[in-house]
Amino acid sequence: xxxxxxxxxxxxxxxxxxxxxxxxxxxxxxxxxxxxxxxxxxxxxxxxxxxxxxxxxxxxxxxxxxxxxxxxxxxxxxxxxxxxxxxxxxxxxxxxxxxxxxxxxxxxxxxxxxxxxxxxxxxxxxxxxxxxxxxxxxxxxxxxxxxxxxxxxxxxxxxxxxxxxxxxxxxxxxxxxxxxxxxxxxxxxxxxxxxxxxxxxxxxxxxxxxxxxxxxxxxxxxxxxxxxxxxxxxxxxxxxxxxxxxxxxxxxxxxxxxxxxxxxxxxxxxxxxxxxxxxxxxxxxxxxxxx
Amino acid sequence: xxxxxxxxxxxxxxxxxxxxxxxxxxxxxxxxxxxxxxxxxxxxxxxxxxxxxxxxxxxxxxxxxxxxxxxxxxxxxxxxxxxxxxxxxxxxxxxxxxxxxxxxxxxxxxxxxxxxxxxxxxxxxxxxxxxxxxxxxxxxxxxxxxxxxxxxxxxxxxxxxxxxxxxxxxxxxxxxxxxxxxxxxxxxxxxxxxxxxxxxxxxxxxxxxxxxxxxxxxxxxxxxxxxxxxxxxxxxxxxxxxxxxxxxxxxxxxxxxxxxxxxxxxxxxxxxxxx
Numbered sequence: 037x038x039x040x041x042x043x044x045x046x047x048x049x050x051x052x053x054x055x056x057x058x059x060x061x062x063x064x065x066x067x068x069x070x071x072x073x074x075x076x077x078x079x080x081x082x083x084x085x086x087x088x089x090x091x092x093x094x095x096x097x098x099x100x101x102x103x104x105x106x107x108x109x110x111x112x113x114x115x116x117x118x119x120x121x122x123x124x125x126x127x128x129x130x131x132x133x134x135x136x137x138x139x140x141x142x143x144x145x146x147x148x149x150x151x152x153x154x155x156x157x158x159x160x161x162x163x164x165x166x167x168x169x170x171x172x173x174x175x176x177x178x179x180x181x182x183x184x185x186x187x188x189x190x191x192x193x194x195x196x197x198x199x200x201x202x203x204x205x206x207x208x209x210x211x212x213x214x215x216x217x218x219x220x221x222x223x224x225x226x227x228x229x230x231x232x233x234x235x236x237x238x239x240x241x242x243x244x245x246x247x248x249x250x251x252x253x254x255x256x257x258x259x260x261x262x263x264x265x266x267x268x269x270x271x272x273x274x275x276x277x278x279x280x281x282x283x284x285x286x287x288x289x290x291x292x293x294x295x296x297x298x299x300x301x302x303x304x305x306x307x308x309x310x311x312x313x314x315x316x317x318x319x320x321x322x323x324x325x326x327x
Numbered sequence: 328x329x330x331x332x333x334x335x336x337x338x339x340x341x342x343x344x345x346x347x348x349x350x351x352x353x354x355x356x357x358x359x360x361x362x363x364x365x366x367x368x369x370x371x372x373x374x375x376x377x378x379x380x381x382x383x384x385x386x387x388x389x390x391x392x393x394x395x396x397x398x399x400x401x402x403x404x405x406x407x408x409x410x411x412x413x414x415x416x417x418x419x420x421x422x423x424x425x426x427x428x429x430x431x432x433x434x435x436x437x438x439x440x441x442x443x444x445x446x447x448x449x450x451x452x453x454x455x456x457x458x459x460x461x462x463x464x465x466x467x468x469x470x471x472x473x474x475x476x477x478x479x480x481x482x483x484x485x486x487x488x489x490x491x492x493x494x495x496x497x498x499x500x501x502x503x504x505x506x507x508x509x510x511x512x513x514x515x516x517x518x519x520x521x522x523x524x525x526x527x528x529x530x531x532x533x534x535x536x537x538x539x540x541x542x543x544x545x546x547x548x549x550x551x552x553x554x555x556x557x558x559x560x561x562x563x564x565x566x567x568x569x570x571x572x573x574x575x576x577x578x579x580x581x582x583x584x585x586x587x588x589x590x591x592x593x594x595x596x597x598x599x600x601x602x
Contacts, residue, residue, distance in 0.1 A: 148552055153551040252416075280424075293412065294413055
């Protein structure tokens, strides 16, 4: 990256550290942090939206819709953790390729033949000849969708509880003022439910942060992948001019996660204080008395 | 091979008995059920031992965390923060790498050589991580329970002249256990689920002796069909969860036996994801 790094023999000491830490592989490593943050930035709102849809569906008066909402939360929450992640990504991938094969393949044979999953080359997603970046982007998209689906189920559960926790008298008052069902929902229920949902959602956010290393299991080149790759003294392709440094790289990741958790805790505490303001809860009452 | 022969060959494959080679072709349902069930031995091993050791350590940490002395409280707070604030997955990697740094030839202690090679093996290294991890989570639960012991109970104990160890043994300990038990049940279930991470996180499966998910992934990779092995794992784990809930429910009944039926705390399943 820097001109001084051009000649490997001439660099020493601090310059070496600087050159080492700005090598192309390390830049990829730093980018993978952005991947993780990007995953969080996309997954969190998507999961919240799916949770909101699930919770609203669960409250529906129309039985099939409410069963759908409740079933979604119950099924995803009941299946044990990483089994779901390992299973769902392959299942989704094969499902997409199967549907595509129905559209583009000449023969519509059942793809699960004996010991392999076989579709015609045109139905592969992404196509075998597309560049590596598309393969990575597709893997990332599958991961985001899986994360959003799983965490959406948990969010649905939290939001459903929060909607039920809004005092009934508030809703009845709104009805007495002549608001329609959707007005009550929009103006009274939704603005007030967040304070009840916040503890559960904060908890979920913490779990979501700690679930991000699973990207590695899903085959995305994330921070765990790079830490293993860069820390090792020898990988399949490269030999690094240092002994086994994986311990230090993982220590770095540990510090990253701890710092992230701590910052999240502080921010969530602020949000909680803000949302409690003027609410008919113990925390809101305490704030009113304080001043 | 009939199914019974398969069971004989593979039922204890995960701990090194029976057929040496894993099946390579013509996978049958029976093979998948047997091998994955055989892998479950490791999940139970990790879960039971980590819980058993972790229970006592967690209570020690919880007491230290509610101590008034800084010297006790601070280390306990840091311990809980580090193990609860970071992903278990990273903890596994970190532990594996640091255990590898121990000298290969062993450590010389007063003329004896202490072997170190076994610490990098999953049965010891991963167990250590799971033990510390569950201790931190359970310590937080027990700490919360200690905090919510009714003030009146403690005052009554002091009025009767109970102090120190006696107060803890007779008043705090039973009440803490009773209050914490429903959450602790969930923590136990959660820990059993977490044991599936072991063989995906640095710790190699020695001679292909892995846990339930390891074998499930083996079958899924070989057959390209995830729809059979993973649901089998799920079935095994749901059965394990039911068994755990039942066993912990018995303890819960005993802890609540003096209370009228409407005040008994009930165990509610709160399935959680990855830690």
